[in-house]
Amino acid sequence: MDRLTSMSVFARVADLGSFTAAAKELRMSPTMIGKHIRFLEDRLGSQLINRSTRRQSLTELGRSYLDHCKHLLDEADAGDALVEEAMSAPRGKLRVATSVAFGSYSLAPALVRFMKRYPEVSVELILSDKMVDLLEEGLDAAIRVGTLTDSTMMSRALSPYTGLVCAAPSYLAERGTPAHPIELAGHECLRYPGWSDARRWTFLGPDGEVHVDVESRLTINNAFGIRYAALAGAGIVLMRDELLAEDIEAGRLKVLLPNYRTQARARQILWPRNRKMTPKLRALIDFIVETYG
CATH class of the missing domain: 3.40.190.290 (D-Maltodextrin-Binding Protein; domain 2)
Structure with a gap:
């Protein structure tokens, strides 16, 4: 069982005073509620709740453990909120590769406009005329000339070079x-x-x-x-x-x-197929297509 889920169940049982009330609120069966509590007790090697036919009450250890559970659950909620906020707007660092000439005279000035549009995004631009491996180098995206043959990459077409x-x-x-x-x-x-x-x-x-x-x-x-x-x-x-x-x-x-x-020669922006489409990467792709599409 997932320990954090069991902690959450334990906290609701403690607050509501019974397995049945917690089961109703959490939409679980009373049996499943009991399994989560036993999972924690077996893990800790001590009883957390005194059971009776009418009401459950916390043991001394259970009261102390409840405080720690609530603290951890609050921290987990704060972490989820932080990730949710980060996923809602472009922010963070992007690593982008392209050729020396194109990156110097065209892409670098364009990225200045991109960063003004998204002030919480920073960019590391890697300029190289060699074919760099995006996965090996930890790159988010690259702009390349030629036909895409790597099946591990996703791509969007840009205007061809003439x-x-x-x-x-x-x-x-x-x-x-x-x-x-x-x-x-x-x-x-x-x-x-x-x-x-x-x-x-x-x-x-x-x-x-x-x-x-x-x-x-x-x-x-x-x-x-x-x-x-x-x-x-x-x-x-x-x-x-x-x-x-x-x-x-x-x-x-x-x-x-x-x-x-x-x-003419094909040109495209590409990124790893298994890379999660974060807001910052989506914003970059859309900006590059807008600028060079």
């Missing part, structure tokens, strides 16, 4: 501006594994799908590094539009092949 082909004006002045994807084969193309591990770039345009095998003398595994290399005139870059938007607007990079679009 890529732009860009180059600095200094590079184009020196090497010329390609007018068709096939001309990229004769240019310096910067390779960023975080966008695609393949050396073949795929485009969709007026003449259908076009595949180009590009040469990459410079490969950098960090989005910021490849962006700065492009800004320095090292070559043509294919990267997600969000990271290049400010450079394009300022004229530091020029969009190439405007009549062709690159293949």
Whole structure:
């Protein structure tokens, strides 16, 4: 039997003065009430209640034990109330992982807005271009690019990443501006594994799908590094539009092949399937979908 439940039954018997009254209030049979009392007495090795045909009375030990029971029951009720309150509004710490570039230039500022909306929530943002294990690292959620293959994860789809082909004006002045994807084969193309591990770039345009095998003398595994290399005139870059938007607007990079679009890549927020959906996690998921959906 559950000791806390038995304590609760004992306290009601003591307050009401009889097994029958307690059974009626607690919607138990008098026999079950007696079993709870005997469970406690057997555990303690001493009698708590003097039984008679008309009324039950507490033994000396029973009176002392009653005070402790009521104290523990009050503490248990306070703990339940605390959990119930915590579950009713977003509060507590969230650990979230994503890539270095996206987390730095986009997610970090967005999380500032999230924390202003939910002032009792704190966030630890883990930035890594490696595929981290959410369960092993104790993470609540992660934002990733690509198709979800892990069955231990739940996910919500976000807007897909789209890529732009860009180059600095200094590079184009020196090497010329390609007018068709096939001309990229004769240019310096910067390779960023975080966008695609393949050396073949795929485009969709007026003449259908076009595949180009590009040469990459410079490969950098960090989005910021490849962006700065492009800004320095090292070559043509294919990267997600969000990271290049400010450079394009300022004229530091020029969009190439405007009549062709690159293949979009899926993006999603995911969290462990067995993780309880707390208010703070639900609030984060809804906010990310609202911001990037």
